[in-house]
Amino acid sequence: MEARKPYCVFCDIVAKESPATIRYEDEEIIVFDNRLRWVPVMLLVVPKRHYTQQEFWGDALLSKAGRVAVEMGNKHCPEGFRVLANFGGQALQSQEHGHIHVVGGTWLGRYV
């Protein structure tokens, strides 16, 4: 594991040093529940390596992460789901560590 300074809660979850409800895990990717509860299903698809959001979205691993995100959506939200990532202040990005949100379980309405 690299780049754990400054403190990164996603790295702590990857290292099993912070609790999370884990929905999927392999050597490169982990999926766990967001602590937010805006809609019934809010999952985070996270590379285990500490990529920044910009690095993650420029890496070959994104294809696998996207596939996992859609598999999670299909499994947990059969009526539909949204896959998304936020970049920068105007989009409410709160974690530097790269990630993809999967949200669903209800009528989602507009995406912005």
Next chain:
Amino acid sequence: MEARKPYCVFCDIVAKESPATIRYEDEEIIVFDNRLRWVPVMLLVVPKRHYTQQEFWGDALLSKAGRVAVEMGNKHCPEGFRVLANFGGQALQSQEHGHIHVVGGTWLGRYV
């Protein structure tokens, strides 16, 4: 080009048979303005091949499309942007042809 039945407006834009404001284009990907005007920047990153959304998000091309989406966001929305895809009725998916939205240019607020 394949699978243009039933009618697909994205395939028509790829074929230059429907008008669109094109922001980027290469052999595999095209980026053009959404016709919606909910926020100042609404771009669609679209594979030229007629993948379904599920096929596109399971394909290696997604990494390149994600990289292009983030390059477009950085260029057109330096204060932040959201990259997303909708799957199914509860998420307002309206086009079968796979695509990624890039939205920004203002405070975006919640993503669901």
